[in-house]
Structures are given as C-alpha cells and as structure tokens.
Amino acid sequence: MSGRSGAVDKRRLILDAAITVFARQGFHHCRVSDVADQAGVAYGLVYHYFDSKEQMLNELFLERWQIMLDAIGEIDAKTDLTPRQKLREVAGFIIDSYRHEPDLMKVIIVEVTRAANSFGRLHLEKIREAYNRIAVIVEAARRDGTFKQDISSEFAAMCFYGAIEQLLSGWIFDLLPATEDEFERAKSLVVEAICGGLEVSPSSTPAVSG
Amino acid sequence: MSGRSGAVDKRRLILDAAITVFARQGFHHCRVSDVADQAGVAYGLVYHYFDSKEQMLNELFLERWQIMLDAIGEIDAKTDLTPRQKLREVAGFIIDSYRHEPDLMKVIIVEVTRAANSFGRLHLEKIREAYNRIAVIVEAARRDGTFKQDISSEFAAMCFYGAIEQLLSGWIFDLLPATEDEFERAKSLVVEAICGGLEVSPSSTPAVSG
Amino acid sequence: MSGRSGAVDKRRLILDAAITVFARQGFHHCRVSDVADQAGVAYGLVYHYFDSKEQMLNELFLERWQIMLDAIGEIDAKTDLTPRQKLREVAGFIIDSYRHEPDLMKVIIVEVTRAANSFGRLHLEKIREAYNRIAVIVEAARRDGTFKQDISSEFAAMCFYGAIEQLLSGWIFDLLPATEDEFERAKSLVVEAICGGLEVSPSSTPAVSG
Amino acid sequence: MSGRSGAVDKRRLILDAAITVFARQGFHHCRVSDVADQAGVAYGLVYHYFDSKEQMLNELFLERWQIMLDAIGEIDAKTDLTPRQKLREVAGFIIDSYRHEPDLMKVIIVEVTRAANSFGRLHLEKIREAYNRIAVIVEAARRDGTFKQDISSEFAAMCFYGAIEQLLSGWIFDLLPATEDEFERAKSLVVEAICGGLEVSPSSTPAVSG
DNA sequence: TATGAATGAGGCTTCATTCAT
DNA sequence: TATGAATGAAGCCTCATTCAT
Numbered sequence: 087m088s089g090r091s092g093a094v095d096k097r098r099l100i101l102d103a104a105i106t107v108f109a110r111q112g113f114h115h116c117r118v119s120d121v122a123d124q125a126g127v128a129y130g131l132v133y134h135y136f137d138s139k140e141q142m143l144n145e146l147f148l149e150r151w152q153i154m155l156d157a158i159g160e161i162d163a164k165t166d167l168t169p170r171q172k173l174r175e176v177a178g179f180i181i182d183s184y185r186h187e188p189d190l191m192k193v194i195i196v197e198v199t200r201a202a203n204s205f206g207r208l209h210l211e212k213i214r215e216a217y218n219r220i221a222v223i224v225e226a227a228r229r230d231g232t233f234k235q236d237i238s239s240e241f242a243a244m245c246f247y248g249a250i251e252q253l254l255s256g257w258i259f260d261l262l263p264a265t266e267d268e269f270e271r272a273k274s275l276v277v278e279a280i281c282g283g284l285e286v287s288p289s290s291t292p293a294v295s296g
Numbered sequence: 297m298s299g300r301s302g303a304v305d306k307r308r309l310i311l312d313a314a315i316t317v318f319a320r321q322g323f324h325h326c327r328v329s330d331v332a333d334q335a336g337v338a339y340g341l342v343y344h345y346f347d348s349k350e351q352m353l354n355e356l357f358l359e360r361w362q363i364m365l366d367a368i369g370e371i372d373a374k375t376d377l378t379p380r381q382k383l384r385e386v387a388g389f390i391i392d393s394y395r396h397e398p399d400l401m402k403v404i405i406v407e408v409t410r411a412a413n414s415f416g417r418l419h420l421e422k423i424r425e426a427y428n429r430i431a432v433i434v435e436a437a438r439r440d441g442t443f444k445q446d447i448s449s450e451f452a453a454m455c456f457y458g459a460i461e462q463l464l465s466g467w468i469f470d471l472l473p474a475t476e477d478e479f480e481r482a483k484s485l486v487v488e489a490i491c492g493g494l495e496v497s498p499s500s501t502p503a504v505s506g
Numbered sequence: 507m508s509g510r511s512g513a514v515d516k517r518r519l520i521l522d523a524a525i526t527v528f529a530r531q532g533f534h535h536c537r538v539s540d541v542a543d544q545a546g547v548a549y550g551l552v553y554h555y556f557d558s559k560e561q562m563l564n565e566l567f568l569e570r571w572q573i574m575l576d577a578i579g580e581i582d583a584k585t586d587l588t589p590r591q592k593l594r595e596v597a598g599f600i601i602d603s604y605r606h607e608p609d610l611m612k613v614i615i616v617e618v619t620r621a622a623n624s625f626g627r628l629h630l631e632k633i634r635e636a637y638n639r640i641a642v643i644v645e646a647a648r649r650d651g652t653f654k655q656d657i658s659s660e661f662a663a664m665c666f667y668g669a670i671e672q673l674l675s676g677w678i679f680d681l682l683p684a685t686e687d688e689f690e691r692a693k694s695l696v697v698e699a700i701c702g703g704l705e706v707s708p709s710s711t712p713a714v715s716g
Numbered sequence: 717m718s719g720r721s722g723a724v725d726k727r728r729l730i731l732d733a734a735i736t737v738f739a740r741q742g743f744h745h746c747r748v749s750d751v752a753d754q755a756g757v758a759y760g761l762v763y764h765y766f767d768s769k770e771q772m773l774n775e776l777f778l779e780r781w782q783i784m785l786d787a788i789g790e791i792d793a794k795t796d797l798t799p800r801q802k803l804r805e806v807a808g809f810i811i812d813s814y815r816h817e818p819d820l821m822k823v824i825i826v827e828v829t830r831a832a833n834s835f836g837r838l839h840l841e842k843i844r845e846a847y848n849r850i851a852v853i854v855e856a857a858r859r860d861g862t863f864k865q866d867i868s869s870e871f872a873a874m875c876f877y878g879a880i881e882q883l884l885s886g887w888i889f890d891l892l893p894a895t896e897d898e899f900e901r902a903k904s905l906v907v908e909a910i911c912g913g914l915e916v917s918p919s920s921t922p923a924v925s926g
Numbered sequence: 927t928a929t930g931a932a933t934g935a936g937g938c939t940t941c942a943t944t945c946a947t
Numbered sequence: 948t949a950t951g952a953a954t955g956a957a958g959c960c961t962c963a964t965t966c967a968t
Contacts, residue, residue, distance in 0.1 A: 112413025114324050128929040200410035203322025214471055233494045237485055245489045248462020249455035256454050279455045283493025284443045338954045532833025534744050548950040620830035623742025634891055653914050657905055664886050665879035665909045672878020695867055699875045703913025704863045758933040
C-alpha cells in the first residue's frame with residue numbers, strides 16, 4: 087500500500103506519532119489533533135487511516151503484544167533451554183522491548199495492560215495469553231521438579247510478570263535508575279530474584295558476613 | 297456533625313459512592329452525576345463537598361495510601377519479626393485491604409498507582425514512599441546476611457510489590473480465582489515465591505518426582 | 507425594625523457589604539456568598555432579607571438615586587440661584603456623593619446607569635427623570651435668554667450629565683487624579699467647561715499669550 | 717479564503733452575529749449558542765474560530781477602537797484645521813460610527829467602555845489612549861490661547877468624550893430622538909456646547925428675548 | 927490521498943435559590 | 948432570626964468524528 091521508494095508511509099507516520107503523544111500526554115489527555123500535529127499531517131488524515139482514536143491504541147497494542155506472544159512461544163520451543171533459562175530470555179525480551187521502544191512500551195503498560203476499565207478489559211484475552219505462556223514454562227519446571235509444587239504455575243507466572251512490569255514502571259517513572267547497564271543487569275536479577283528467591287539459599291551460599 | 301447515629305454523613309456517602317462508581321465504570325468513563333446518583337444526592341452537593349471530580353479520587357487515594365504507609369511502618373517496627381515475617385505481614389495487609397475493600401483497592405491501583413500520566417504522576421512521591429518502606433525491610437535483611445547482596449533493596453522491593461499488585465490485578469480481572477481461601481494462601485505464597493524463590497532449594501528439598 | 511441600641515442592623519450590614527463587593531468584583535462576577543462573607547453573616551440570611559441578588563442592587567440604586575432626584579429638585583427650587591449656580595450645585599452634589607461613598611457611586615454608575623441591557627433597562631424611567639430635572643434647569647436658562655436657543659435643554663442636560671459621569675469614571679478607573687482638591691476644583695470646572703465653554707470668550711478674555 | 721465572492725467568511729459571520737446578539741441581549745445575558753444560532757452555524761464552530769465568548773467581545777472592541785484611535789490621529793494631523801474643527805471631526809466620526817453600526821457601538825460602550833469590572837479594566841489602556849488623543853487636540857488649543865488655561869486638557873477631554881458618549885447612550889436607550897437629522901445636528905451641537913458653552917456669550921450674541 | 931472546516935453531543939462546574947433545623 | 952446544607956438548572960467549553968472539496 088505504501089512504504090514505497092521515497093514516499094513516506096503516512097499511516098506508519100501517524101502511528102508513530104500516536105506512540106509519542108500517547109506516551110507523553112496519556113491517551114485520555116491528548117487530542118486527535120495532537121497526534122496529527124506530531125505527525126505533521128492534516129487533521130482529517132488520521133480518520134482516513136483509522137476509524138477512531140481508540141483504534142490507533144488497539145493497533146499499537148495488538149501489533150506489539152503479538153510480537154511478544156510469538157517471542158515467548160519461540161523461547162518456550164527451544165528444547166535445549168532449562169525453564170529458568172527460558173524465563174531469563176522472556177525477561178530479556180521484555181526489557182529489551184522497553185530499551186528499544188520505551189514510549190511504545192509505556193503506552194502499552196500504562197494505557198492497556200494496567201487500564202482495567204478501558205482497554206485492559208477489551209484486550210483481556212490477549213493479555214491473559216501472555217500470562218498463560220509464561221505459566222506453561224513454569225508448569226514444565228514444576229513437572230520436572232525444578233520448581234516448587236505448592237506454587238501454582240498461574241500464580242508464579244503472575245508474580246514473575248508482575249515483577250518485570252513493575253521494573254518497567256520504575257524506569258518509566260524514574261523510580262529506578264534507567265541506564266543501559268541497569269537494563270542489562272535487571273534481566274538476570276529479576277530471574278534470580280523470582281526463581282532463586284531474595285533469600286540466600288541455606289546450602290548454596292555458605293554464609294555471608296554482614 | 298457526622299458519622300453519628302442516624303444522621304448520615306453525606307460527604308462520606310458521596311465518597312463511598314465514588315468508590316463504587318469509579319471501580320465499576322472507571323474514573324474517565326463515569327460522570328459526576330453518576331456519583332451523585334449512586335449516592336442518592338443532588339448533583340450540586342458533590343461540589344459542595346469537593347472541588348472537583350479529581351479531588352475525590354485524590355482524597356480516596358491519599359486516605360487509603362497513608363493507612364498502608366503507616367501499616368508498613370508499624371510492621372517494620374516490630375523488632376521480634378524476621379524480615380521475611382515482616383514482608384509476610386506487608387503482603388497480608390495489602391491482600392486483606394483488597395479482601396475488605398476490593399472496589400477501593402481497584403480504584404487506587406487502576407486509576408492512581410498504575411496511571412502514569414494522570415494521577416500516578418501527581419502522587420508519585422507518596423507511591424515511592426511505599427516502595428521505600430518495603431526497601432527498608434529488605435535492606436535490613438541484606439545487612440544481616442539473610443538476603444542476597446547482589447540484588448539491591450530497591451530492586452527487590454519493586455519485584456515484591458509488583459508481584460503483589462499483579463496478583464490483585466489478577467483477581468480484579470478474573471485472571472486468578474478470587475476466593476477467600478485463595479486470598480489467604482496467596483499471603484504466604486507470594487512471600488514464599490519472592491523470598492524463597494520459585495525454584496526448589498538445592499538442599500532443603502531432596503528431590504521431587506514431577 | 508432594628509437599628510436599636512447595640513444590636514446591629516443585619517439588613518443594613520448586608521446592604522453595605524453588597525456595596526463593597528459589587529464595587530470590588532462587579533455584580534456579575536461576585537456570588538451571593540461573597541456578600542454574606544463580607545457581611546460576616548450566614549449564607550441564607552441574605553435571602554431572609556432580600557428576595558434575590560438583583561433586589562439588593564435595585565435597592566441600592568433606588569435608595570441613592572431618589573436622594574439625588576430629591577436633591578436636584580430642591581436645588582431647582584432655590585429661586586435665588588441662577589441656572590448656572592443651580593448646575594454648579596448639582597455638579598457639587600454628585601461629586602460629593604462620589605467623595606463620600608465612592609463604592610456606592612461606582613456600583614450605581616457601572617452596574618445600573620451604564621448597564622444598558624440589565625439594570626439600566628429596568629430603571630430607565632428613574633434615570634430619565636434625573637436628566638429631565640437637569641433639563642428643567644437648563645430650560646429655564648434658555649427661556650431667560652442666558653442659555654443658547656439652538657441647543658435643546660434635553661441635549662444640554664445629556665452633555666452636562668455625561669461630562670460629570672465621565673469625570674467620575676475617570677476617578678474610578680484612575681484615569682484622572684482623585685484627590686480631595688481635584689474633586690473640589692472639578693465642581694466648578696465642569697460647570698465652567700459646559701456652561702462657559704472650553705473656548706476663551708471673544709470679549710471677556712482680552713487675549714492670552716500662549 | 718474569505719470575503720471572496722459567494723464564499724461566506726464564517727468567522728466574520730460569527731463576529732457579526734455576536735454584535736447583534738450582544739447588543740440585543742447583553743454580553744452576560746446571552747449564551748454562546750445564541751450567537752451560533754444567529755450566525756446559523758453549529759455551536760462548535762464558534763470555538764473553532766474563537767477561544768472563548770470573551771475573546772469575541774475583545775476582538776470586536778479592539779478592532780473598532782483602533783479604527784477610532786487611528787481616525788482621531790489622522791484628524792489631529794490635519795494642520796489646516798483649528799482645534800475646534802478637529803473636535804468637530806472627532807465628534808462627527810464617533811457619531812457616524814454609531815449611525816452606521818449602532819449595534820457595534822452599543823456593545824463597545826455598554827460592555828467595554830462603561831464596564832468597569834470586566835472588560836473595561838482589561839482594555840483600560842486602549843480606552844485611555846482615546847482620551848489622550850483628544851487631550852492632545854485640546855492642549856494645542858490651550859497653547860495657542862484659544863482654549864481656557866484653567867481647564868486642563870485631560871479634564872476637558874473627559875468632558876468632551878463624556879458628553880458624546882452620553883448622547884450615544886441617549887440614542888441607545890431612546891432617551892433622545894434618534895433620527896438621521898438629529899445625528900447630523902448633534903455633531904455640531906455637541907462641539908458648540910462643549911467648546912462654545914451652553915451660555916450665550918456676553919458679546920457675540922447681543923441679547924435674546926426668551 | 928489530503929485538508930481542515932463544520933458538527934454537536936457530552937460533561938464539568940457554577941451558583942442563585944430553597945429548605946430543614 | 949439565623950444557619951449552611953441541599954437542590955438542580957444553566958452554560959461554557961472540549962473534542963471525537965464527519966464532510967465537502
């Protein structure tokens with residue numbers, strides 16, 4: 087349809103502008119004209135490509151979320167990885183997503199994933215699917231005896247995903263230092279925290295003085 | 297003047313109605329008249345007691361959040377508890393808050409804590425304080441050698457709180473079974489998951505046949 | 507009804523508060539509660555004494571305006587005065603009214619006399635009566651040959667009153683210096699200007715070296 | 717884009733409708749929808765062109781007032797005219813303004829020039845400038861000995877302008893006959909009254925038998 | 927495709943007035 | 948008289964969406 091030669095893909099242009107504006111002002115606090123202005127196109131053109139303001143957000147979410155679902159699926163398919171390694175890759179994927187497209191991830195988290203009464207409700211099934219895929223990984227670990235039995239895989243998946251999303255929130259709101267180095271360390275640390283636990287293991291670690 | 301015997305405290309009545317309506321329709325999708333209707337009072341009375349729709353939400357949040365901050369502080373002050381026991385009480389307090397006032401907690405989480413661009417931004421400092429108080433508990437554990445050194449207390453606090461909030465989200469959105477029994481079990485399990493880790497400890501647990 | 511001994515006349519208190527508030531904020535930009543606050547009485551008491559916000563203004567205007575009408579009538583009745591002397595006394599009366607009760611006069615001028623579409627329309631007849639009484643004085647002067655024939659008394663009255671009201675406006679808005687001395691001088695000068703004219707009379711004044 | 721042939725300039729259309737409505741109902745007693753209805757456009761279009769109801773009034777005032785300021789400046793620049801002739805032209809200009817656009821002039825006088833607490837305050841400087849320009853003309857007359865020394869030019873300007881505005885008020889409120897003939901005669905008469913004075917000059921007019 | 931003028935329902939807020947005590 | 952809580956109509960302004968060009 088476009089993307090050809092020098093011609094800019096206006097549709098993509100508008101979508102990217104929406105990411106910027108939604109991230110900066112919030113979905114409810116921006117106007118469609120803000121998006122058009124940011125994209126440098128006329129007001130009405132937004133409605134030529136999209137049915138509504140909401141559709142833009144839906145599209146942004148679905149596009150990105152599917153990529154994540156696919157990624158988790160692919161990670162889980164890697165038979166040579168242990169469950170913990172798989173979770174490490176999942177965490178790595180999500181954190182990298184934020185590293186590369188912080189605005190988009192902010193929009194998805196703030197306006198969809200954590201917005202119970204509007205878009206969250208609408209995309210609940212898609213969101214649930216992500217938790218399920220993580221739960222599948224955990225469930226395998228429970229079956230092979232690596233993970234505890236008394237913590238259900240659904241429960242564990244929620245804790246794992248919740249921890250990661252909270253880290254992203256921390257970076258978004260400047261509650262945690264957001265440097266490349268921190269992002270990188272976080273990938274392993276979050277897995278270490280959730281899988282290994284915050285506590286020093288009785289045996290593995292002899293004893294730590296102060 | 298209020299709260300006494302038969303006399304109804306209209307201000308409280310309106311605030312409670314706001315909880316119900318905000319939880320059901322979402323802050324942005326409800327009208328002030330919905331709150332008035334729910335409270336059974338005239339439209340204008342809402343503005344007799346509150347400056348704006350936003351002020352109601354602010355008040356609901358601040359009132360409740362402070363209670364939580366105080367609770368965490370009191371829990372931390374109990375010198376006879378281990379860090380893990382303290383975290384267990386914190387988790388218990390938050391989960392009980394949801395059990396007793398699910399609508400209010402839903403509003404706080406969905407409309408404030410997780411709403412980056414509107415009220416989240418406004419109350420960032422108050423929110424941060426909660427994370428800090430949890431971090432203080434973790435830090436003590438790191439100092440006494442119970443908790444791992446390589447995971448900073450701030451990072452750990454975010455994981456811990458994120459996991460809990462995600463559980464609440466799961467209950468709110470029916471992604472997790474929300475029964476009294478589940479609530480009760482969750483209190484210990486979330487601590488078990490985050491502190492002890494999802495993995496079976498090398499020594500403590502001999503071997504589990506999947 | 508009141509005004510007795512130490513007991514304050516609440517009705518008068520409210521009316522005086524209305525003068526202050528109307529003058530400061532303008533009739534349309536103040537609330538009934540502002541008047542009550544200024545008077546130091548409860549909200550509802552205003553409605554105990556007055557039917558409406560408008561009634562207060564009406565009463566303030568009518569009370570004062572009638573005093574002026576009476577004054578002009580009395581001045582005109584002084585048979586020993588020349589028309590010019592009568593106009594001098596009229597100007598003196600109006601200017602003194604402003605000197606003694608600037609707020610009240612401001613309210614009357616700004617909110618009634620010059621407010622065509624609200625109270626001005628309502629009290630048009632009363633306002634007209636003032637112009638008429640001045641016109642009566644002028645008419646006598648025209649009859650005795652003192653004043654010009656080609657300028658009708660109605661026309662002349664409007665010029666005369668307009669000039670005075672404009673001076674008051676000037677003082678109200680700080681466009682003219684508002685000192686006791688200026689007020690005093692203005693009384694004669696405005697009559698000198700309107701009756702004698704701004705121009706130097708051909709004969710009376712020999713010649714002035716610019 | 718506007719003003720051309722058949723194409724109607726909606727912005728102008730709305731502004732003209734505002735003149736009609738403001739003049740008829742008064743600024744405070746009309747709704748924005750009244751303006752839209754009068755213009756025959758949709759409600760929202762008013763806000764497409766103007767930021768607020770007030771902005772319309774401001775624009776109407778500023779546009780017209782500047783024309784008057786320019787006109788007075790041009791009149792004063794005519795070196796071949798005597799001060800009295802200049803004032804005659806100023807009076808003529810203002811009265812003609814009312815003749816040609818009575819509604820607009822009514823709005824300007826009633827809602828701005830004479831509205832101390834709202835728009836009058838806002839445009840005080842612009843209003844003052846008009847008085848100043850008239851004062852400049854008077855001052856020249858005082859310097860060349862034509863006008864009296866004891867009446868300051870600022871004072872004289874206020875009397876002159878006040879008289880004219882009062883005449884306009886008289887026509888607006890039907891206190892004075894408003895015919896073409898009267899308008900025409902008023903131009904000279906108001907100057908005759910203020911400059912020449914209402915009184916018959918001692919010498920110039922021998923004696924008039926009442 | 928592209929523009930931006932035009933539409934109009936929706937909703938917050940104000941505030942004069944009433945009323946129960 | 949005195950209080951101030953309670954009422955609810957009114958109106959400004961916003962902004963998503965449509966439409967003519």
